[in-house]
Amino acid sequence: MPRPADAQLPAGARAQAVYRALRRAIIEQALRAGTKLPEDAIGERFGVSRTLVREALTRLAIEGLVDIVPNRGATVALPTLEEARDAFEVRRGLERLMMELLAGRLSPAQLAILRDHIAREDEARARGGPESIRLAGEFHLLLAQTSGNALLERYIGEVSSRCALILSVYGRPHSPECAISEHRQILAALENGDAARAAALMDAHLQAVAERAVLASAQAADIRTLLAPFAEREGLAPTPAPGRKPRP
Amino acid sequence: MPRPADAQLPAGARAQAVYRALRRAIIEQALRAGTKLPEDAIGERFGVSRTLVREALTRLAIEGLVDIVPNRGATVALPTLEEARDAFEVRRGLERLMMELLAGRLSPAQLAILRDHIAREDEARARGGPESIRLAGEFHLLLAQTSGNALLERYIGEVSSRCALILSVYGRPHSPECAISEHRQILAALENGDAARAAALMDAHLQAVAERAVLASAQAADIRTLLAPFAEREGLAPTPAPGRKPRP
DNA sequence: GGGAAGCGTATTGCATACAATCCCCGTCGA
DNA sequence: TCGACGGGGATTGTATGCAATACGCTTCCC
Numbered sequence: 035m036p037r038p039a040d041a042q043l044p045a046g047a048r049a050q051a052v053y054r055a056l057r058r059a060i061i062e063q064a065l066r067a068g069t070k071l072p073e074d075a076i077g078e079r080f081g082v083s084r085t086l087v088r089e090a091l092t093r094l095a096i097e098g099l100v101d102i103v104p105n106r107g108a109t110v111a112l113p114t115l116e117e118a119r120d121a122f123e124v125r126r127g128l129e130r131l132m133m134e135l136l137a138g139r140l141s142p143a144q145l146a147i148l149r150d151h152i153a154r155e156d157e158a159r160a161r162g163g164p165e166s167i168r169l170a171g172e173f174h175l176l177l178a179q180t181s182g183n184a185l186l187e188r189y190i191g192e193v194s195s196r197c198a199l200i201l202s203v204y205g206r207p208h209s210p211e212c213a214i215s216e217h218r219q220i221l222a223a224l225e226n227g228d229a230a231r232a233a234a235l236m237d238a239h240l241q242a243v244a245e246r247a248v249l250a251s252a253q254a255a256d257i258r259t260l261l262a263p264f265a266e267r268e269g270l271a272p273t274p275a276p277g278r279k280p281r282p
Numbered sequence: 283m284p285r286p287a288d289a290q291l292p293a294g295a296r297a298q299a300v301y302r303a304l305r306r307a308i309i310e311q312a313l314r315a316g317t318k319l320p321e322d323a324i325g326e327r328f329g330v331s332r333t334l335v336r337e338a339l340t341r342l343a344i345e346g347l348v349d350i351v352p353n354r355g356a357t358v359a360l361p362t363l364e365e366a367r368d369a370f371e372v373r374r375g376l377e378r379l380m381m382e383l384l385a386g387r388l389s390p391a392q393l394a395i396l397r398d399h400i401a402r403e404d405e406a407r408a409r410g411g412p413e414s415i416r417l418a419g420e421f422h423l424l425l426a427q428t429s430g431n432a433l434l435e436r437y438i439g440e441v442s443s444r445c446a447l448i449l450s451v452y453g454r455p456h457s458p459e460c461a462i463s464e465h466r467q468i469l470a471a472l473e474n475g476d477a478a479r480a481a482a483l484m485d486a487h488l489q490a491v492a493e494r495a496v497l498a499s500a501q502a503a504d505i506r507t508l509l510a511p512f513a514e515r516e517g518l519a520p521t522p523a524p525g526r527k528p529r530p
Numbered sequence: 531g532g533g534a535a536g537c538g539t540a541t542t543g544c545a546t547a548c549a550a551t552c553c554c555c556g557t558c559g560a
Numbered sequence: 561t562c563g564a565c566g567g568g569g570a571t572t573g574t575a576t577g578c579a580a581t582a583c584g585c586t587t588c589c590c
Contacts, residue, residue: 045352045551045573072541083575084542085333092337096344098433104293105542105581120433127379127434128372135371185346185368185444186375189437196433293543293581320571331545332572353551353572 052080053090060099060110061171061198062164071100071108097192099199111199118200122244125193128186129174129240130233133220135181138227144180148221151176155214171198173217197243205247213242300328301338308347308358309419309446310412319348319356345440347447359447366448370492373441376434377422377488378481381468383429386475392428396469399424403462419446421465445491453495461490 043051056076059065071091073084080087091108094100098121101111113121140148151173158166171194178190216239223232291299304324307313319339321332328335339356342348346369349359361369388396399421406414419442426438464487471480 046350048574074541085574085576088542089337089340092340093344096341102294106583107542117432120431123383123431124376124379124433124437127375131372131375131378183368183371184365185372185441189372193433296544322571333544333546336572354553355572 048080048082049086049089052076052082052086053093055080056090056094057097057099057195058168060094061195062168063202064164065110067110067112067199067203069110071110073107098196113196113200113203115204118204118244121193121196121200122240125190125197126237126240128190128193129236132177132181132186132190133224133232133236134229135183135186136177136224137229137232138224140180140224145221145225148173148176148180152214152217152221155217159214167198167201170214170217171195201243201247213239216242296328296330297334297337300324300330300334301341303328304338304342305345305347305443306416308342309443310416311450312412313358315358315360315447315451317358319358321355346444361444361448361451363452366452366492369441369444369448370488373438373445374485374488376438376441377484380425380429380434380438381472381480381484382477383431383434384425384472385477385480386472388428388472393469393473396421396424396428400462400465400469403465407462415446415449418462418465419443449491449495461487464490 056065056071065071073087073091076090077084077087091100091102095102095108098113098117099111100108102108151169155166155169155173158169174194175187175191178187181187216235220232220235220239223235304313304319313319321335321339325332325335339348339350343350343356346361346365347359348356350356399417403414403417403421406417422442423435423439426435429435464483468480468483468487471483
């Protein structure tokens with residue numbers, strides 16, 4: 035049961051609620067990269083003042099999910115290819131560390147939770163839809179939680195969401211980003227306490243995800259695809275749109 | 283030349299200025315862990331409204347340099363021993379990654395800058411004073427900048443400042459945190475392109491820093507030392523202070 | 531017809547006002 | 561003497577107002 039709609043949330047929680055709502059909307063691609071995020075409209079929708087919306091947007095900007103240009107407001111971030119590379123590099127470093135911390139230290143209860151999550155990934159994949167993307171990312175976040183290192187958890191969460199955004203820009207639409215079998219293999223290695231193998235698997239896994247998406251688009255000789263993020267960044271639409279209608 | 287005092291900074295820059303000022307004050311221990319940070323007083327001192335101060339404090343809270351308790355305001359964070367361990371763990375993961383990225387890729391110009399920085403560390407150490415602490419941390423940040431990975435740079439910066447705060451709580455006062463000779467060795471390994479050796483050196487370096495401080499205090503059987511952060515966190519002073527004077 | 535300048539509107543940046551909350555401290559009762 | 565209770569002051573949480581800036585449109589000139 036979520037919560038009575040008229041109940042006031044405790045102090046400071048409403049800004050965070052806005053933050054989480056926007057964050058999730060971005061990751062699930064309900065708000066596509068480049069979308070403008072006006073403070074008024076968001077505040078109106080959530081029933082809060084611009085102050086709280088600004089706070090949420092600022093946090094998202096720090097995380098790299100939105101771009102804020104002074105006097106011009108916030109938009110859903112459009113990561114460059116360089117930023118994409120950076121994010122995956124850092125992610126690999128963090129997740130390898132995580133494998134070291136986790137290998138051989140998973141309790142049966144933790145194993146059960148992780149296996150259950152993988153099962154839900156399978157379901158979501160079968161059904162299709164945006165949930166699949168989120169769940170795949172959350173597997174990594176769940177591992178981070180299990181590690182017991184709160185800072186690592188925060189960083190993994192940030193970089194994961196950033197990667198999700200990147201995949202939404204450079205990846206093929208709704209393609210299965212994480213091969214779920216790879217998740218299973220990683221979990222097995224962790225269970226066996228084979229830190230080196232887990233790290234190697236994770237490394238390969240992330241490499242594969244990155245390549246399936248970013249490098250794929252970089253290697254695609256199709257100039258239109260390559261230019262897409264730059265065009266959208268400038269607010270340019272492809273030719274089939276002669277006259278822009280502000281709000282359909 | 284800094285800037286004419288009456289010149290208005292561009293939009294959005296004043297909040298960042300407050301953020302940087304507070305951040306530096308915390309790292310250099312001008313604001314000790316546990317110190318209260320009232321919005322009014324800070325805003326008055328910097329000539330900005332509470333709005334901007336809040337923005338700065340929020341950012342610092344995200345970074346973990348200040349704690350914000352709803353309705354009770356912000357204080358300079360008092361990291362627990364567990365948070366200290368987490369921070370050093372994550373830092374090791376990030377800096378090992380950084381070594382991989384840097385090994386064998388330093389240009390002569392970059393090498394010169396890094397060597398120059400180490401020289402300045404030596405000077406500051408000789409003179410003593412709080413600058414030494416900041417410079418030691420900035421060596422790592424400088425390496426991150428050199429890596430060309432902006433995200434890594436941000437994370438290393440965050441975790442470094444957090445570690446600096448931790449050392450200010452658990453470390454011996456003004457002890458030389460980073461052995462400068464270790465910085466030299468690391469740089470040499472990077473120059474030679476020996477990624478594995480650089481990573482190992484960095485690992486040992488950070489391990490040493492952590493042990494010189496955190497573990498040292500954890501092993502110290504002196505209960506008073508162990509309890510200090512918890513006491514301060516609760517606003518408790520040791521016995522020699524019978525009546526508290528609010529503002530000397 | 532194309533481009534530059536000017537105006538009006540929409541939106542942001544920041545400060546401030548008001549309400550809510552908490553803490554300190556004095557008072558009261560056991 | 562100790563603890564519970566409650567008022568006053570200080571501080572934060574949030575909304576709103578005003579000024580500044582940028583954008584889109586019209587108009588004007590070449």
